[in-house]
Amino acid sequence: MATRTNRDHSPDAAAEAGGRELIRQRVIEAAADLLAREGSSAVTTRAVAAAAGVQPPAIYRFFADMDGLLDAVAEHGYATFLAAKRVDPHPDGPIEDLRAGWDLAVEFGLANPALYAIMYGEPRRGTNSAAFRAGMQILLGRIRRLAAGGWLRVDEQLAAALIHATARGAVLTWLSLPEDQRNPALLTAMRESMVTAVTTEKPAVRHAGPAGAARALRAALPEQTTLSDAEQHLLTEWLDRLASDG
Template sequence: MLDGPNADVIAAAEPEVGRDLTRQRVIEAAAGLLARDGREAVTTRAVASAAGVQAPAIYRLFGDKDGLLEAVAEHGYATFLAAKHVDARPRDPVDDLRAGWDLAVGFGLANPELYALMYGEPKRGTASAAFHAGMRILVERIRRLAAAGRLRVEERLAVALIHATARGAVLTWLSLPAGERDPALLTTMRESMVAAVTNEKPVVEDPGVAGAARTLRALLPEQTALSGAEQHLLGEWLDRLASGG
């Protein structure tokens, strides 16, 4: 028997630990049913039986079936996040973008029912930490493209285009009869995305702050959005950045 000042803390923590383990067991049971037998198989009774719990436990843990499905979607995002490889210094940021897109599409094709749950419904699971961590990885890829002078569009638009084309590719593929699934669909969608968000060649010969500043400085006289005073001030800033000062 535990004694001392920590005994009450440990005793209070034990029910919480048990609750978390039960919750995870239920989520994994639901995910298993979803993968094997599809969305219709994920009933409260079937999940409770597979997880070895009473049906009321599911309502206590998740509120209702929709809450359980939300948790399964969050579990899916966590599983996808664990599969992602992050290279902070890729040799070619465009090839790194392709690899990230291929990984996302590959996950969807390997987990069709889970992917349909995650991405087939607006905002399903998108409040989870894993979803936001995954989006940060995508944002970092986009910023490496921008830093290399290869980004054609604004960063937020690039994120949306990449995310939308991967989702659309998977859901379209899954909607087709098996005999009509042509791999060219996936390749064409990927390369269309790459063409839409990247430049074939860097927009500056010398990637980096100084090179970008020199390019923008050369184009500054052609712009009309700034007043004369604003253009003069920006020119001074760009001159300083271009010189490395």
């Protein structure tokens, strides 16, 4: 059998690739640190290179331009936020769990204003990262538990959009206000408005009408194996139609 001699698969090539990744990560972390300490205006090629201990041209071996670096900083921000997320395996209830998740998202934004602005300054910046997708799965899990219990007032995708929109709006509005006008009641009111828009006061499956029951059954479908894929698809279509009438 022929021995592989491709340089790309040699130990030296693997070490070189690992070294490049370490330098790339150092550049990202240096940019994120400058952003946190001095604001977005401090994130220049020269300043980032000095903080990372590399020559300025080296940055462009990893990123096409500064926008590319900021995209990577946004991904770093999503990873940092994901690491801070607390998933309570035994929450007091699905609505309290929703409140806790919303509070955590807002607290992260208030504690990291410059990073938050980079993460959400462009509508889709960093949203293809693994950390963003993992964070969305945590949120969708919270929403799915609401739906399964009959607490969800709206469609699951609309619920996710409402939760995101109110959290972002709360953070950006708070940060736009002069410090002497930042009233914590604003955050509480926005959170409770979100809860009212997304959930019902009592589980909808206890009420007359098919919409709440349809949402609860639709949420439970992935857990059962009795139906074929085609049957699940057809039933999901029917349940979507029923749920949209509530």
